[in-house]
Amino acid sequence: GESVGxxxxxxxxxxxxxxxINCxxxxxxxxxxxxxxQESGKGPQFIIDIRSNMDKRQGQRVTVLLNKTVKHLSLQIxxxxxxxxxxxxxxxxxSSGYSTLTFGKGTMLLVSP
Amino acid sequence: NAGVTQTPKFRILKIGQSMTLQCTQDMNHNYMYWYRQDPGMGLKLIYYSVGAGITDKGEVPNGYNVSRSTTEDFPLRLELAAPSQTSVYFCASSWSGVGQETQYFGPGTRLLVL
Known part of the structure; x- marks a missing residue:
């Protein structure tokens, strides 16, 4: 089946x-x-979203880029x-009519001081 | 608002035991969801509900049951616990599932079946 990775x-x-971070x-x-x-021991927390009619969306310190041609999504922090x-x-x-989300496996980001 | 709350935070079950994971939201959201998250994996949808009295299966519904008697509550029932159900369970809610709507997650229930 199709999936997000x-x-x-x-x-x-x-x-x-x-x-x-790429997807x-x-x-x-x-x-x-x-x-x-998702921080350790906590539930997922919304960061930013993007719709398919957009290529880029910016938030506070975060930017999401969407490339529909190659089906690629990235999160820049x-x-x-x-x-x-x-x-x-x-x-x-x-887009089945209900907001059922398909999740990827996740990327661990480790930031060293 | 408390958002989405879940109880218990952690539970150990023996094989064959049953339990109910509680989920409550105070945002008056119509849609509610149950996910499980296995170690190092993403979330998989178990069941969801589009409103009181209406539920539907997700990707991995076997071994679980749900009910939605009120807008606020969406309990998840495990009738005969199996080791394969060891996981972290997250409840989520959203205002509307039609179109594009983000989901808000609870803190999770960690379940260990031995």
Whole structure:
């Protein structure tokens, strides 16, 4: 079946660096994508979303880029901080009429001081 | 608002025992969901509900049951616990499932079946 996947399981960066987390999706019918952050022992927390009619969306220190041609999604975190250390999941909405999300496996981001 | 709350936080069950995982949301959301998360994996949808009295299966419903008698509550029932059900369970809710809507997650229930 079609699914959402991630290229890198673990990303280690230094504090202050910019981080880029990648995600590939295979369902061309997906039209809504979300990035979640999950800290250890907690539930996923919404970071930013993007709809398929957009290529880029910016939030506070985060930017999501969507390339529909190659079915690729990325999350950019500027000036990464130790508090950004977490597992990041991308999720896609399958446009079935209900908001059922398909999650990727996640990427662990480790930020060293 | 408390958001989405789940109880218990942690539970150990013996094989064959049953239990109910509680989930409550105070945001008046219509849609509620149950996911399980296995170690190093993403979330898999167990069941979801689009409103009181309406539930539907997700990707991995076997071994679970749900009910939705009120807008606020969406309990998940395990009738005969099996080791394969050892996981972390997350409840989530959203205002509307039609179109594009983010989900808000509870803190999770960690379940160990021995």
């Amino acid at each position: 991630l290229h890198l399981p673990t990303l280690s960066v230094q504090e202050g660096d910019n981080s880029i 590939a999706y295979s369902n061309s019918a997906s039209d809504y994508f979300i990035w979640y952050k 500027a000036a990464t901080q130790p508090g950004d250390s977490a597992v990041y999941f991308c999720a896609e909405n399958m």
